[in-house]
Amino acid sequence: MADLTASTLPAPGRTARGLSANITALMFTAPIILLLIVFFAVPLFDLFGFSFTAYRPGPRTSDGPATLVNFTAIFGDPFYLAMIANSLVLGLLTVVTTLLVGYPVAFYLTRASGWERTLISVACLLPIFVNLIVGILGWYILLLPFGVFQQILSSVGLVDGPLPWLRSFWTLVAVLTYEHVPFAILILASTIQAVPQDKINAARILGASTPRIVWNLMLPLTAPGLVASAILVFSLSVSSYLIPILISGPRTQVLPIAIFSYASELMNWPMASALALVLLIVVATITYAAAAVANRVTRRGQWEMV
Numbered sequence: 001m002a003d004l005t006a007s008t009l010p011a012p013g014r015t016a017r018g019l020s021a022n023i024t025a026l027m028f029t030a031p032i033i034l035l036l037i038v039f040f041a042v043p044l045f046d047l048f049g050f051s052f053t054a055y056r057p058g059p060r061t062s063d064g065p066a067t068l069v070n071f072t073a074i075f076g077d078p079f080y081l082a083m084i085a086n087s088l089v090l091g092l093l094t095v096v097t098t099l100l101v102g103y104p105v106a107f108y109l110t111r112a113s114g115w116e117r118t119l120i121s122v123a124c125l126l127p128i129f130v131n132l133i134v135g136i137l138g139w140y141i142l143l144l145p146f147g148v149f150q151q152i153l154s155s156v157g158l159v160d161g162p163l164p165w166l167r168s169f170w171t172l173v174a175v176l177t178y179e180h181v182p183f184a185i186l187i188l189a190s191t192i193q194a195v196p197q198d199k200i201n202a203a204r205i206l207g208a209s210t211p212r213i214v215w216n217l218m219l220p221l222t223a224p225g226l227v228a229s230a231i232l233v234f235s236l237s238v239s240s241y242l243i244p245i246l247i248s249g250p251r252t253q254v255l256p257i258a259i260f261s262y263a264s265e266l267m268n269w270p271m272a273s274a275l276a277l278v279l280l281i282v283v284a285t286i287t288y289a290a291a292a293v294a295n296r297v298t299r300r301g302q303w304e305m306v
Contacts, residue, residue, distance in 0.1 A: 050273035070274035080258075080275075084282065089256045090169075091238035094176045095230045102181045102229065106188035107218075124182045132179070136246050139175050140166070143247075172248040176237050183236075184229040191225025192218070227294045231287050238283055255279045 052066040059171050074080045126133060142148045143166040151161050164172050195218065203213045219226070241256035250257070255275055262272035 028242065047273045047276055049271050051277045052274075053270045055268045055270045060294075070271050070279075071254045074270070074274060074278060079253075083255055083258055084278070086252060087238050087256075087279070088282070088286075090173065090252070090254060091174070092235040093173045094180065094237040095233050097173060097177045098181050098184045098233045099226065099229060101177060102188055103226075104183035105181075106185045107192055109185065109189050110193045124185045128182050131243060135179065136175065136243055139178070140246055141170060167248055167251045169248065169252055172244055172252055175243055175247050176240060179235045179243065180236055183232055187229045187232070188222065188225045191222045191228075195221045223294055227291055231290060234290075235283055235287065239279065 051070060052068070054067050054069050057303070074225070105120065105124070109117060109124075112120060139143075143163075145163060145166070153163070154160065199217060199221075200213060203217055208216070238254075239256055241260055244252055244254050245257055255278070259272050259275045259279070262268045262275065
């Protein structure tokens with residue numbers, strides 16, 4: 001009985017090594033945890049508190065009784081509901097166009113070699129390293145009435161008169177796709193590259209056509225990359241402020257523009273906080289729902305949300 005009891009007790013050396021490993025892990029993760037607390041958790045709690053207070057002129061303060069007046073105004077006004085719908089439609093369309101453009105490029109990138117692979121990689125990485133404002137101003141100059149596109153099309157006789165592209169909704173989708181497609185390509189390329197070539201060769205030997213291989217083999221096996229790309233692009237598109245304000249302006253009313261206006265121009269911090277909280281909840285809900293639905297459809301195990 002004494003030997004059995006002694007064998008079940010942890011060895012002193014093993015306990016010391018485990019404690020040392022825990023201390024080392026805590027030392028490495030402490031700065032990250034501190035940054036998350038200071039720059040994420042504290043502002044989020046501050047935003048949460050402001051969203052349940054009524055607007056009062058004067059200095060920014062969260063004092064006062066809790067109230068739902070801001071959320072009542074948001075969900076009771078068709079203007080704000082249309083703004084939420086515009087943001088969601090903009091994010092969903094950007095996801096669709098980004099995946100339609102990014103998936104074939106990512107697939108070809110994994111099969112290319114030599115100078116082709118280098119050229120595609122540089123083309124994918126270049127928009128990431130270019131400053132966002134520089135890239136948007138480049139599109140702004142190209143899309144101006146009588147701008148570069150206008151002059152090229154007019155010189156060949158295809159159009160006559162100014163092109164109303166700059167302030168259109170679909171131009172905004174195109175610019176958001178341009179800005180976010182590099183991230184989707186990088187994620188999709190790593191996922192597609194992980195698909196064993198033997199499975200593709202086996203499908204071809206069994207007589208499967210290329211569309212059937214893509215639909216029945218590649219898409220299910222690369223579903224985690226598709227979902228991860230869709231979640232990232234949707235989150236960035238829905239929360240984008242600079243691109244909508246420069247490309248579409250006030251014609252396309254989305255939540256980030258309203259949040260900025262209430263916070264900086266109208267100085268209505270409670271309303272801005274309520275709109276930001278609604279945007280956060282909507283994005284988080286759609287993100288979780290997309291992962292859950294994709295998990296059920298593809299019959300894969302539960303994915304870790306990173």
